[in-house]
Amino acid sequence: MNRIRLLGQWLDDRLALGRLYEHTIGHRIPASSASWWYVFGSATLVCLIIQLVTGVCLALVYVPSPDDAYASLEYLDYEQPFGWYLRGLHYWGSNFMVALVTIHMVQIFLFGAYKYPRELTWMVGCALFLATIGMAFTGQTMRFDQDAYWGVEIIVSILGRLPGVGEYATHLLQGGPIVGAETLSRFFALHVFVIPGALIGLLVIHIRLVLVLGISEYPVAGKHVEPGAYRDDYEGVVEKTGIRLMPEGGGKDLVFGALVLLAIVLCAALIGPKIPNGPADPTLIQTVPRPDFYFLSLFAAFALMPPYLETVVIVYVMPLAIVLLFAVPFISRGPERHPSRRPGAVIAVTVVLLSLFTLAWEGVQSPWSPDMDAWSGVPVQPRFVRGRSPLAHAGATILQAKQCRNCHALDGAGGKRGPDLAGVATRLTEDQLIRQVLQGGGNMPAYGKHLAPHEVTALVAFLGTLHPENQPPARSAASSSSSPTGFPEPR
Numbered sequence: 001m002n003r004i005r006l007l008g009q010w011l012d013d014r015l016a017l018g019r020l021y022e023h024t025i026g027h028r029i030p031a032s033s034a035s036w037w038y039v040f041g042s043a044t045l046v047c048l049i050i051q052l053v054t055g056v057c058l059a060l061v062y063v064p065s066p067d068d069a070y071a072s073l074e075y076l077d078y079e080q081p082f083g084w085y086l087r088g089l090h091y092w093g094s095n096f097m098v099a100l101v102t103i104h105m106v107q108i109f110l111f112g113a114y115k116y117p118r119e120l121t122w123m124v125g126c127a128l129f130l131a132t133i134g135m136a137f138t139g140q141t142m143r144f145d146q147d148a149y150w151g152v153e154i155i156v157s158i159l160g161r162l163p164g165v166g167e168y169a170t171h172l173l174q175g176g177p178i179v180g181a182e183t184l185s186r187f188f189a190l191h192v193f194v195i196p197g198a199l200i201g202l203l204v205i206h207i208r209l210v211l212v213l214g215i216s217e218y219p220v221a222g223k224h225v226e227p228g229a230y231r232d233d234y235e236g237v238v239e240k241t242g243i244r245l246m247p248e249g250g251g252k253d254l255v256f257g258a259l260v261l262l263a264i265v266l267c268a269a270l271i272g273p274k275i276p277n278g279p280a281d282p283t284l285i286q287t288v289p290r291p292d293f294y295f296l297s298l299f300a301a302f303a304l305m306p307p308y309l310e311t312v313v314i315v316y317v318m319p320l321a322i323v324l325l326f327a328v329p330f331i332s333r334g335p336e337r338h339p340s341r342r343p344g345a346v347i348a349v350t351v352v353l354l355s356l357f358t359l360a361w362e363g364v365q366s367p368w369s370p371d372m373d374a375w376s377g378v379p380v381q382p383r384f385v386r387g388r389s390p391l392a393h394a395g396a397t398i399l400q401a402k403q404c405r406n407c408h409a410l411d412g413a414g415g416k417r418g419p420d421l422a423g424v425a426t427r428l429t430e431d432q433l434i435r436q437v438l439q440g441g442g443n444m445p446a447y448g449k450h451l452a453p454h455e456v457t458a459l460v461a462f463l464g465t466l467h468p469e470n471q472p473p474a475r476s477a478a479s480s481s482s483s484p485t486g487f488p489e490p491r
């Protein structure tokens, strides 16, 4: 016994463990903040630890390449003992982490805990929230199945709409002109190095702020936060009636953290991981791509809003919403903290949460597939359809509906990933056009399986009209001069 004490003293002498305890989990907190409302932050931390451990284990097996990612998931799911369980833990850990960090933010907001002097704690917390969402998104991409692919397509379209930098940002994130192997490598690097690194760094700052500024006391209606006097007040309260976080104050955190752990362990065991809905999966029932739950609201919002609003929302509303979130402590500067004295805050939370839930419900219910893409909202310019045959009109509609415009511009208006189609008929003959559409190639996907024959006919009829009036369309040498190709001539 004596030996152990001596060893303890020897270590403490060098590591100053006692002082570390005093300043961290042993620091004094207001007795009122040892409440069930204050457990969500530490519970989020529990999830993060689960994610780090299971994530490292998964990375030992997972292969970040489009050809092998799916196979490595199948290997985990069906061959490696408990591989499926590992995936389940990681999947449910992420679901719980997103949910808990959100609840944590809502609680902090409702309790006015972001007010003086904890403005910076809130802002770092917002950055942590964004990093968590970034982890969830890049993580969903790791499956590289149907859902993941569409998720990336949508983020890329969002980036593509940023004025000026859109094209470069898209290229940077995709690692090339299309979503492919390089894209997966980039998302993998983001998911396992960049975002976790940022997240841990931010977390260190967040916890440092919590330790330095103390945990906010339970709000009392009518008790005001006065920047001049608050700190002395707080110190006084902690001094007089404060308790130590560990062992006295943190009991509820431990209980709730253990419950969260149990819930994740049970969900992983009983519900299991999300089975990738890739093409090789025989259990595939639903082909409509759908994101993981935390993105359902966003997806539904874009699916339901009229196309002309999408760009406005992406370029202005979403960044503004993020700026507003960070700026909460500077917008809501009133001295009152208790929610009963801040009806505006309560209404704001209710409206935001109700909208998110309603939209998420729409996202689950409605049979849409995400067709929000960078340029599908921009119609084919009138001069390309004026005076054309009905068939060519139908073709223009198909060009629009099949989202060829995401990659192809018409006289400058549209995506830049493929050639501008405005003069395509002078470059390619009808046969070449058909081949390009059916077989793709050169970074263009093959549309053979996604278009009915009559759609191809209409599309090619429209593409055949895309030549300047004074320049005839390209003809194959075999065709006679009486235009048996059936291209309607523009009048």
Ligand code: HEC
Pocket (backbone or CB within 6 Å): 177, 178, 399, 402, 403, 404, 405, 406, 407, 408, 417, 418, 419, 420, 424, 427, 428, 433, 436, 437, 441, 442, 443, 444, 445, 447, 459, 463
């Ligand atoms: C993922 C982006 C992408 C999509 C979506 C896409 N294309 Fe393409 N397309 C390309 C690229 C890249 C090329 C250039 C291919 C090459 O260089 O060989 C191309 C080439 C073409 C060409 C030949 C153009 C020329 O001047 O040589 C035609 C015609 C064409 N696409 C039509 C379509 C149609 C019709 C659709 C919709 C059904 C469509 N594309 C959808 C990327 C795309």
